[in-house]
Amino acid sequence: MSTMTAHSVVHASADELPLGAALNAAFEGAYHERRAAGRALWPADGMHRDPAMGLSEAREWTLQRLKTIGAAGFGHSIQPSESSDRDTLIQSLVDFETISYGDLSVAIKSGVQHGLFGGAIAGLGNDSQQQRFLGGALDLSVLGCFAMTERGHGSDVSSLETTISYDHESGDFVVHSPRETSAKTYIGNAAAHGHLAAVFGQLVVDGTQHGVHCILVPIRDEQGAVLPGVTIGDNGHKGGLLGVDNGWISFDSVRVPRDLLLDRFGSVDENGRYRSSIENPNRRFFSMLGALVRGRICIGGGAAVATRRALSIATRYADRRTQFRHPGTDDETPLLDYLAHQHKLLPAIARAYALGFAQNELFDTYARVTSDPSHAPRAQRSLETLAAGLKAFNTEFANASIQVCREACGGAGYMSENRLTQLRADTDVFATFEGDNTVLLQLVAKGVLTNYREVWGGLDRLGMVQASARMVGSSVIERTGAGLLAERLVTTARRKGDAAAFYDRGWHAWMFEERERHSIDSLARRMRAADRDSFDAVNAMQDHVLFVARAHMDRVVLDAFIAGIEACTDPGAKQTLQELCTLFALTSLEADAGWFLAHNRMSDARAKALRKQINQVCHELRPRAIALVEGLGVPQEWLGSAMLEG
Ligand SMILES: Cc1cc2nc3c(=O)[nH]c(=O)nc-3n(C[C@H](O)[C@H](O)[C@H](O)COP(=O)(O)OP(=O)(O)OC[C@H]3O[C@@H](n4cnc5c(N)ncnc54)[C@H](O)[C@@H]3O)c2cc1C
Numbered sequence: 001m002s003t004m005t006a007h008s009v010v011h012a013s014a015d016e017l018p019l020g021a022a023l024n025a026a027f028e029g030a031y032h033e034r035r036a037a038g039r040a041l042w043p044a045d046g047m048h049r050d051p052a053m054g055l056s057e058a059r060e061w062t063l064q065r066l067k068t069i070g071a072a073g074f075g076h077s078i079q080p081s082e083s084s085d086r087d088t089l090i091q092s093l094v095d096f097e098t099i100s101y102g103d104l105s106v107a108i109k110s111g112v113q114h115g116l117f118g119g120a121i122a123g124l125g126n127d128s129q130q131q132r133f134l135g136g137a138l139d140l141s142v143l144g145c146f147a148m149t150e151r152g153h154g155s156d157v158s159s160l161e162t163t164i165s166y167d168h169e170s171g172d173f174v175v176h177s178p179r180e181t182s183a184k185t186y187i188g189n190a191a192a193h194g195h196l197a198a199v200f201g202q203l204v205v206d207g208t209q210h211g212v213h214c215i216l217v218p219i220r221d222e223q224g225a226v227l228p229g230v231t232i233g234d235n236g237h238k239g240g241l242l243g244v245d246n247g248w249i250s251f252d253s254v255r256v257p258r259d260l261l262l263d264r265f266g267s268v269d270e271n272g273r274y275r276s277s278i279e280n281p282n283r284r285f286f287s288m289l290g291a292l293v294r295g296r297i298c299i300g301g302g303a304a305v306a307t308r309r310a311l312s313i314a315t316r317y318a319d320r321r322t323q324f325r326h327p328g329t330d331d332e333t334p335l336l337d338y339l340a341h342q343h344k345l346l347p348a349i350a351r352a353y354a355l356g357f358a359q360n361e362l363f364d365t366y367a368r369v370t371s372d373p374s375h376a377p378r379a380q381r382s383l384e385t386l387a388a389g390l391k392a393f394n395t396e397f398a399n400a401s402i403q404v405c406r407e408a409c410g411g412a413g414y415m416s417e418n419r420l421t422q423l424r425a426d427t428d429v430f431a432t433f434e435g436d437n438t439v440l441l442q443l444v445a446k447g448v449l450t451n452y453r454e455v456w457g458g459l460d461r462l463g464m465v466q467a468s469a470r471m472v473g474s475s476v477i478e479r480t481g482a483g484l485l486a487e488r489l490v491t492t493a494r495r496k497g498d499a500a501a502f503y504d505r506g507w508h509a510w511m512f513e514e515r516e517r518h519s520i521d522s523l524a525r526r527m528r529a530a531d532r533d534s535f536d537a538v539n540a541m542q543d544h545v546l547f548v549a550r551a552h553m554d555r556v557v558l559d560a561f562i563a564g565i566e567a568c569t570d571p572g573a574k575q576t577l578q579e580l581c582t583l584f585a586l587t588s589l590e591a592d593a594g595w596f597l598a599h600n601r602m603s604d605a606r607a608k609a610l611r612k613q614i615n616q617v618c619h620e621l622r623p624r625a626i627a628l629v630e631g632l633g634v635p636q637e638w639l640g641s642a643m644l645e646g
Helices: 019-041 055-070 086-099 106-125 127-139 281-290 293-321 338-372 377-407 421-429 437-456 462-472 482-498 507-530 536-539 542-567 571-591 592-599 606-632
Strands: 145-148 163-167 173-175 185-189 194-204 208-218 232-233 247-251 254-257 323-324 332-334
Touching: 019 542, 019 571, 019 606, 086 338, 106 127, 106 145, 106 185, 106 194, 106 208, 127 247, 145 185, 145 281, 145 437, 173 208, 185 194, 194 247, 208 232, 208 254, 208 281, 247 338, 281 377, 293 332, 293 338, 293 377, 293 421, 293 606, 323 462, 323 482, 338 377, 338 482, 338 542, 338 606, 377 421, 377 437, 377 542, 437 507, 437 542, 482 507, 482 536, 482 542, 507 542, 507 592, 542 571, 571 592, 571 606, 592 606
Parallel strands: 145 194, 163 194
Antiparallel strands: 163 173, 173 254, 185 247, 194 208, 232 247, 323 332
């Protein structure tokens, strides 16, 4: 009997959906109908830009396309934070996914205009500012910028140099770039189209700094001329996203009326007194950034859609493209019949599914936390940790897998008309903006360790070791809704130990949990022992910190996959999802086989056998490859890839 017997194919009966459609319904989960409705409304004509367009033509095309999708209703679902209902919050995330089926410059320009500029007004502004400015941001009558990054500081936002100083005499703010390094840079909509900028800088009142705040600064007049005191430059040609006009902005003591400070988290009253409901400046800073979490969720979601597009193109091509005669026949062999080709595409498809299920969980968490004004700080931390981790995972996976897809299509993959090169170029920078991935993964580890400290904080080192030995492993791992099923499977798998089958989900979940738990435990111990004021001591742990973040996120993603399979009601789709989940889990375990061996979590024989199991699942999934990419939800007619036509 094959070790994969549990995975043998279940054929659809007449009243069941075709496999691709059933997979798609399961994959999109609770948001399937909403996503399908978005696809039905999407103005698909002219959704892809001619890759041969030059810079200025691409920018104009992108602006016009932004207007077209705006007229079709996309990008309007940003509401003031306090009055956001669950439906609108989710709709704004789904909208961004739908926009990402088309040209990614349009998606990013919408992200800048609606998500970042509109989002800053909605998340950081007061009622009257929202009434005055949000409508224009959403209907595109006021094109705007989100001006946070400076030449000198990108990831380190708390060290921004721009000053927003209150002038008692005039009652205005003065926005100033004190040095060359204080100029805002890489700012979307700055080089050509933006009229108003949400500018982040240090708020100074009576010589006292109150930390980073955001103020609306007019930068161009109605005719498009740059306003006095403002200098704007063009960042010029870049590695992708040619349709977005990125530029730099610097301010020479520009006067701005007091009521343009977006003051939900900190205001200056008519007597020039600073007030904030959050006294601790550090907490205030993180609360402000937390109000902008939506952008991060969207970028991860956009990268995921781009990956699905590339996987759909490469898999469909590999199914029809043949090379070399099949021995003993007159036929040539389809690329996808080669094991090496299956290794390129099928584990990536499995990971795309895994990340999609986790993104659904993130949607749930975002809507639940954001629509509840009285949510606990821990809930906000969980949301931000998940959003940071999935942004990093989705965008790094996009970069890795789109390149693999390009290579999997050989020379045809390199032709612009087949879309992969532009997808690759456009998603590249997703790893950097909305938070650099390495920095975000450190945030993930910080969130995980903060939760850990809440459990273990009171124990000294010896006490911690003793307690650790007494507790069941999962105690340091916070599991909520989606993870509860995985937790039960782990309990059963522990009893079986190494006798668990390779496709035993409990064994996968147990191994993922062990990797996370052990790495957190050991990192927490190292941190306690280290002098946390010493750069060298903390820096020496940075690789460990990143390992913790990845181990945590991999476990969260697997938990979400398990919950997604449980919710699937179609037997054929459920069976296929089980196989995909096995492929995802085994691929992750194989990638870290060295760690599992070094930490005695896996025997040599078991580690060696992983590859054989992976090959077997690939072999079994191959005949369903087209249904697998149909399940990822990208309509075939939207792929726009010349080599798939005819
Ligand atoms: C096309 C494009 C569009 C953009 N649009 C906007 C926009 O509209 N508005 C806006 O405000 N910004 C925008 N940005 C800026 C973007 O958000 C920043 O580039 C990003 O935050 C990274 O900052 P940085 O470029 O200064 O890189 P840095 O912070 O200098 O990072 C450089 C490298 O150093 C590493 N690094 C940094 N800190 C650490 C650390 N503590 N530990 C280990 N490694 C570290 C990073 O991982 C990275 O590899 C855009 C950028 C681009 C390229």
